[in-house]
Amino acid sequence: MLPTVAIQGFEGSFHQIAARHYFGPETLTAPCATFSEVVRQVASGSTGAGLMAIENSIAGSILPNYTLLRKSGLRVMGEVYLRIRQHLMALPGQQLSDIREVHSHPMALLQCADFLNQYHHWQLVESEDTALSAQRVREQGRPGVAAVAGRLAAELFDLEVVAEDIHAEKKNYTRFLVVARPENALEVERPNKASLYFHTNHTQGSLARVLVRIADLGINLSKLQSCPKPGSTWHYYFHADLEFDEPEQLQAALRDITPVTDGLEVLGMYHKGTTH
């Protein structure tokens, strides 16, 4: 049976799109107002899994989520890459020339500024969520009002896409991690990616020693993120994503780097995600 998946954001959000890609189109999602709430729901067992954005190809790491994840005790069981596509949507039958007002999250309005600025008479209204803006266009049934959101929002709320792919940066991707409680994070067969975090003793070359051992085993370090180490001002721990061909490489790496770290934990071993 598919788990209910805690997602950040509302029905029709990019998190829901990503959840459907990973778990299938019938996936039930539990919308959460914040990422902390996603983690709480999964950790408490209210939902079987959760999905959280961890980085964006343009904006970079979502740093607070690295900290949330480390503190949560949850495990990473997979990842999804999603291309962020923003569309202008309105009530069916509305044309571009009918639009007078556009609602969306400030970040989405910014991503589409080049397009939106062509229409000087449009009033741009900031809201807390892209999909929620779309839902309100439907609920309030106001002609002349459009929302900027992902395609799923148009489908769910029966809106028509008036202009598609209106975002300026076409190569905008978000990476989502699929998380679960350790007992629910099913072991995948022959994983080719792992997420772990470690800290070193902060002597000269301590990080270099770890990375050399990883590289010597033919493992690709696809991401390295430093995060503040709680309780030790200006000391860091590192979150690392490793890609490899054979799980034996990872086992060898864990064996080789443990002695040169001051602490190491594997957040999860999983299959490298695909891009949708």
Place this chain on the structure above:
Amino acid sequence: MLPTVAIQGFEGSFHQIAARHYFGPETLTAPCATFSEVVRQVASGSTGAGLMAIENSIAGSILPNYTLLRKSGLRVMGEVYLRIRQHLMALPGQQLSDIREVHSHPMALLQCADFLNQYHHWQLVESEDTALSAQRVREQGRPGVAAVAGRLAAELFDLEVVAEDIHAEKKNYTRFLVVARPENALEVERPNKASLYFHTNHTQGSLARVLVRIADLGINLSKLQSCPKPGSTWHYYFHADLEFDEPEQLQAALRDITPVTDGLEVLGMYHKGTTH
């Protein structure tokens, strides 16, 4: 002559406190609403220097500022570390028992939640800035209203500290970079710290090769931050801070690592900052 220093935030903000520590108590500051505006003011020559927070010991890197800095063409000429201390301040003569309403930035209210929550009848009001909240207490002259802000705000706006050090996390430090146009960034004598960024060719072990050469020269890597490399999805450049005893070590490092990077730029060489 001292430069006017562009700072993020208002008169009395932590940026202004940091600017006074670096440039002296008489420093003139030019308040800017955003970090982008700080960079614009310095880059355009409107101000001789700028000060921007780059990381916090609890929250971590302020990632957008790394990108701003890299794109700006500005140079780093120094750094300041500031302990973040929050105080409750009100009109002179007011006592704790008089307070009914507390204004501040949501982050400051959060940092002081343990203290504030002891007073169930206080109404907490979010504002855009700590120091601006203090200024308004003065301007509106409302008894019973307090602000949470740094000590400089109390001094500037003639408020009395009703309760000091009300932040929960006592080890909360912010690191600020002092930036200037290349022609205004005076060369410091015998620097012992440098900021640089580089990118590698993303083959296995490319980052390890760079870090090993740095470590081999006895240089301490005090910070390593990966940031998205524009135009190359899921590729990163690295911002690195290096600490060393002799500037000759840095020169040797630059010579040794250039061949194993795909691009390297020195953002600045300066003296390691002190903590205030």
